[in-house]
Amino acid sequence: MIRAQLDDLVSSGRITGYTMEEDSSYLHAQVPTLTYRMYMDGPTSHLNLGAFASAMGELAMAMKLSRVHGTVAHGGALVRSRQLCLTAEFAGEREIGAAMAVVHARFVAAPTAAPGSWRFPDVRVTGALPAATAAAFAHHWGSGRTTAVALTLDPQPPMKGARTDPVQVLPSWVEYLSGGSLAFAEITQSLALSFP
Numbered sequence: 215m216i217r218a219q220l221d222d223l224v225s226s227g228r229i230t231g232y233t234m235e236e237d238s239s240y241l242h243a244q245v246p247t248l249t250y251r252m253y254m255d256g257p258t259s260h261l262n263l264g265a266f267a268s269a270m271g272e273l274a275m276a277m278k279l280s281r282v283h284g285t286v287a288h289g290g291a292l293v294r295s296r297q298l299c300l301t302a303e304f305a306g307e308r309e310i311g312a313a314m315a316v317v318h319a320r321f322v323a324a325p326t327a328a329p330g331s332w333r334f335p336d337v338r339v340t341g342a343l344p345a346a347t348a349a350a351f352a353h354h355w356g357s358g359r360t361t362a363v364a365l366t367l368d369p370q371p372p373m374k375g376a377r378t379d380p381v382q383v384l385p386s387w388v389e390y391l392s393g394g395s396l397a398f399a400e401i402t403q404s405l406a407l408s409f410p
Contacts, residue, residue: 216355216357216362217234217285217357217362219373220232220285220362220364220373221285221292223364223372223373224285224286224287224292225287225292227287227393228372229364229365229366229372230286230287230365230390230391230393231284231285231286231287231364231365232284232285232362232363232364233251233282233283233284233285233297233362233363234282234283234285234357234360234361234362234363235280235281235282235299235360235361235362235363236280236281236282236359236360237278237280237299237301238354238361238363239301240301240338240340241340241352241354241363241379241381242340242379243303243340243341244341245275245303245304245305245306245341246303246304246305246306246307246309246310246339246340246341246342246344247301247302247303247304247310247339247340247341247342248270248301248302248304248310248313248314248317248337248338248339249299249300249301249302249336249337249338249339250263250266250270250299250300250302250317250321250335250336250337251282251284251297251298251299251300251335251336252266252297252298252300252330252332253295253296253297253298254281254295254296254297254298255296256330258329258330259298259330261328261329261330262321262328262329262330262331263298263300265320265321265328265329266300266321266328267279267300269316269320269321270300270302270313270316273302273304273309273312273313273316274302274303274304274309274313275303275304275305275309276302276303277300277301277302277303278300278301279298279299279300279301280298280299280301281296281297281298281299282296282297282298282299283295283296283297284297304342307342307344310339310342310344311344311345314337314339314344314345314346314347317335317337317384318346321335321337322334322335322384322386334384334386334387334390335384336387337383337384338352338365338381338382338383339381339382339383340379340380340381340382342382343382344382346384346385347382347383347384347385348382348383348384348385348387348388349367349380349381349382350365350366350367350380350381350382350383350387350388350391351365351366351367351368351369351378351379351380351381352364352365352378352379352380352381353365353366353371353372353373353376353377353378354376354377354378354379355373355375355376355377364376365381365383365387365391366391367388367391367392
């Protein structure tokens with residue numbers, strides 16, 4: 215039921231997309247926390263996530279991995295992807311600030327970036343307000359064993375029944391969450407998956 219309603223919101227352009235997450239505990243973080251998402255399929259994605267985990271392992275006090283299903287509109291259709299989400303918790307502002315510096319230096323697609331880096335990585339920060347981030351809101355709905363999460367710039371949820379928590383995102387996401395285009399790289403057919 216929630217997925218169908220969120221699909222309608224994505225199709226109509228009221229939200230840019232949403233995720234179905236098996237672990238959304240980052241939304242209620244009591245310590246500075248960062249999430250980083252990468253496609254589940256393909257060796258380049260695996261290398262990228264491994265490089266990210268290694269970099270965060272030097273700074274984080276705890277890390278965990280969970281599965282996410284993402285849905286966005288692309289080319290007039292809904293596109294679904296399977297992703298892995300690395301959640302890293304940090305001791306304080308200094309450590310998460312250093313982690314964000316690593317994100318900007320090595321994990322935003324550029325000639326010197328880690329292979330497989332997204333041009334506009336989906337990085338979410340809670341429990342802190344590090345530099346070089348922008349405010350957004352995560353609206354979420356419980357749905358069995360998963361949580362549906364939609365990011366917007368509006369504190370009012372796009373649909374009834376949501377809980378809303380503030381999050382920080384990369385500044386490049388502000389235009390996208392405002393309805394602009396991020397000029398996503400083409401999503402390969404193996405990533406365009408339907409929910410069972």
